Amino acid sequence: MSTLRFHAIKESLSFKPLQIQEKERRSDIFGKNVFNENTMRQYLTKDAFESVLNAIQYGKKIDRNMADQVASSMKDWALSKGVTHYTHWFQPLTGATAEKHDAFFETIGGGMAIEKFGGSQLVQQEPDASSFPSGGIRNTFEARGYTAWDPTSPAFVYGTTLCIPTIFVAYTGEALDYKTPLLRALNAVDNAATDVCKYFDKNVKKVTSSLGWEQEYFLIDKLLAASRPDIILTGRTLLGHSSAKGQQLDDHYFGAIPTRAFNFMRELETECMLLGIPVKTRHNEVAPNQFELAPIFEEANLAVDHNSLLMDIMGRVASRHNLKVLLHEKPFAGINGSGKHNNWSLSTDTGVNLLSPGKTPMSNLQFLTFFVNTIKAVHENESILRAAIASASNDHRLGANEAPPAIISVFIGEQLTKVLEELEGVTKGKLSPEEKTELKLNVIGKIPDVLLDNTDRNRTSPFAFTGNKFEFRAVGSMANCGNPMTVLNTIVAKQLKDFKVEVDALIEKKGLKKDEAVFNVLREYIKSCRNILFEGNGYGKAWEEEAKRRGLSNNKTTPEALKAKVSKEAISLFEEMNVMSKIETEARYEIEMEAYIMHIQIESRVIGDIARNHIVPTAVKYQNILIENVKGLKEIFDKNFTSVSKEQINLIEEISGHIEAINAKVTKMIDERRKANAISSVEDRALNYCNKVKPFFEDIRYHCDKLELLVDDEIWPLTKYRELLFTR
Ligand code: ADP
Ligand code: MG
Incomplete structure (x- = not known):
């Protein structure tokens, strides 16, 4: 029974760390396996190169003839790297990446074969990917899904496969992946932001959204992980008493990186370099065996691809070091979870x-415009933004006494708060020359200096301004960043579009000067979105109450939070900005609700199985040992028997109590599951899983964890927290 646990511990202790050698400079290997601009210059004709560049920069279509040329060159480059297969690489709504490999190899008759790859194979494929979630889209239209090349994210070689980043859409055009709406949102924010930029600089032709993610994760021994059915099946521990030592001493945070983890990181970073993922930072996080990795920021679509690719590679590299990566938001109770x-x-x-102030008053006004519009966008759409980060696993962080809270608020720091307060006092309508000078010199002119010492960082805020960027901290560690990035860019695009309409109206109808009009609109915005600004402690009960008074949503669970995704406002927002049609939005809602249900269902089955088939039998076994002991004591001590066997008898009773509780609760949980499964509405089913099934987890766990403290360590079947967290 407990043999697997002890075998795993023994093996993991005898594992010798792999030696990793970095023979080449990182700058020399960076992007070596990417068909990037540099490689394209070498392999493509001038026409083909320009055609791809135009597609990347201005979204121009690549014609068939050019696509043939690009494909042929891509193939030559890939073959020179020992590649045999190609795949359209995409991100379906399962959250993982998908690929279906095809060989370049083709027969040409007469017993001969060649390596072939044409424009049509590069541009479009029809993987028979009918098992991916579509939220009913494909049933409704009886159409197949196809993948189509995204030239804005360069092809890369992984192992012996050429991977071509693609979108995944239904034959009728509905998006079935994360990338399609993201590209549409990036386009929307480009258009809206470029228009607004023109108030300040006529030369701006394009605005790009950037993303720099910070990936947190746990690394535990692979064999120890394999000894735990909950980790294998759900990515987290459903049971387990906390270790005597956890993170109380703060001795892991930023400490020396343990050798095995360090070697894993170096090998991972080498792979990242080859794939053009610009990783830069690595360190220990707060919890034992928790780490973080961060790259230099990139264009958002590429950054999302790189994060998805990274999450995949991490698992493969870890395996070589006998490690398992846990990307789950809350793998262990009682210590910090992971975010991104x-x-x-x-x-x-x-x-x-x-989002960085410049040297002139005009550029600072531009900064303020984008700064205030972003805050306003979050204010108008806080519940939609919350919905973008909702998942069964992220519920363990948001709204569960863990950073950050489920309430969306914006932190900007004391200094910028003062700037906004001063701007609220701007005169309505035309401004006097004196007021303009005062504003430009002493209010917005001071922003760069203000930001230099804007060092106070509020780690409890879900959305914080950090000097030259906003940091959306509530995203889950396991999430595909595509979803939150789609929503954030869409709401900002919509806001900037509205802003332009308002400013233009003041200029045209009220005869205001451009800067006067901007000041006037910003003033009203600042007044109207004060409610979203919060500088205090985001964990406290006081904030929950205050947020309620302010009318901010506080959706602690996924089924509640997701409702905002299909509100009338959300549907028309995504429609207006050409990011998602009503059908697409509703399909996604359904997929995410179903995913929630399935996650809770799987966890419920696993916890039931472990409790009944692992824990209870172990407890009975130990109880039998105690019973034998008591019988023996009775033989020896006869009349004095009760005083010497008192403790054992108490233990026997205590164990029985826990066994009884476990069995009763598991039975009730299964009952609730059955009832929930019979509900046809996805909403009600999800709510039932959330409010009726899930609460049993804690109850069952409580008794199992108590038994862990009572039962002989020698026969305990589940690898313990201290072993999972402190084996390095
Ligand atoms: P921290 O937030 O941990 O203090 P930094 O402020 O140095 O760390 O940056 C964290 C992340 O922010 C990095 O991944 C970095 O690439 C990213 N970042 C910096 N500037 C930008 C930007 N303009 N757009 C998007 N991401 C950025
Ligand atoms: Mg950060």
């Missing part, structure tokens, strides 16, 4: 970060 901060900004093709 999404650092976000907008920048122009003239090289200006729109």
Whole structure:
């Protein structure tokens, strides 16, 4: 019974760390396996190169003839790297990446064969991927899904396969993946932001959204992980008493990285370099065996692809080091969970970060415009933004006394708060020359200095301004960043579009000067979105009450939070910005609700199985040992028997109590599951799983964890927290 646990411990202790050698400089191997601009210059004709570049920069279509040329060159490049297969690489709504490999190899008759790859294979494929979630889209239209090349994210070689990043859509055009709506949202924010930039600089032609993610994760021994059915099947521990030592001493955070983890990181970073993922930072996180990895930020679509690719590679590299990566938001109770901060900004093709103040009053007004519009966008759409990060696993962080809370608020720091307060006092309508000068010199002119010492960081805020970017901290560690990035860019696009309409109206109808109009609109925005600004402690009960007074949503669970995704406002927002049709939005809602139900259902089955088939039999076994002991004592001590066997008898009774509780609760949980399964509405089913099934987890766990403290360690079947967290 407990043999697997002890075998795993023995094996893991005898594992010798792999030696990793980095023979080449990182800058020399960076992007070596990517068909990037540099490689394209070498392999493509001038026409083909320009055609791809135009597609990347301005979304121009690549014609068939050019696609043939690109495909042929891509193949030559790939063959030179020992590649045999190609795949359209995409991100279906399962959250994982998908690929179906085809060989370049083709027969040409007469017993001969060649390597072939044409434009049509590059541009479009029809994988028979009918088992991916579609939220009913494909049933409704009886159409197949196809993948189509996304030239804005370069092809890359992984192992012996050429991977071509693609979108995945239904034959009728509905998106079935994360990338399609993201590309549409990036396009929307580009259009809206470029229009607004023109108030300040006529030369701006394009605005790009940037993303720098910070990936948190746990690394535990592979064999120890394999000894736990809950980790294997759900990615987290459903049971387990906390270790005597956890993170109380803060001795892991930023400490020396343990050798095995360090070697894993170096090998992972080498793979990342080859694939052009610009990883830069690595360190220990707060919880034992928890770490973080962060790259230099990139264009958002590429950054999302890189994060998805990274999550996949991490698992493969870890395996070689006898490690398992846990990306789950809450793998262990009682210690910190993992998140994925999404650092976000907008920048122009003239090289200006729109969330970074500049040198002139005009550029600072531009900064303020984007800064205030972002805050306003979050204010108007806080519940939609919350819905974008909802998942069964992220519920363990949001709203569960863990950073950050389920209430969306924006932190901007004391200094910028003062700036906004001053702007609220701006005169309505035309401004006097004196007021303009005062504003430009002493209010917005001071912003760069203000930001220099804007060092106070509020780690409890889900959406914080950190000097030259906003940091969306509530994203889950396991999430595909595509979803939150789609929503954030869409709401900002919509906001900027409205802003432009309002400013233009003041200029045209009220005869205001451009800067006067901007000041006037910003003033009203600041007044109207004060409610979303919060500088205090986001964990406290006080904030929950205050947020309620302010009318902010506080959706602690996924079924509640997701409702905002299909509100009238959300549907028309995504429609208006051409990001998702009503059908697409509703399909996604259904897919995410179903995913929630299935996650809770699987966890419920696993916890039931472990409790009944692992824990209870172990407890009975130990109880029998105690009973034998008591019988023996009775033989020896006869009349004095009760005093010497008192403790054992108490233990026997205590164990019985826990066994009884476990069995009763598992039975009730299964009953609730049965009832929930019979509900046809996905909403009610999800709510039942959330409110009727899930609460049993804690109850059952409580008794199992108590038994862990009573039963002989020698026969305990589940690898313990201290072993999982402190084996390095
Ligand atoms: P921390 O938030 O941990 O203090 P930093 O402020 O240095 O760390 O940056 C964290 C992340 O923010 C990095 O991944 C970095 O690439 C990213 N970042 C920096 N500037 C931008 C930007 N303009 N747009 C998007 N991400 C950015
Ligand atoms: Mg950060």
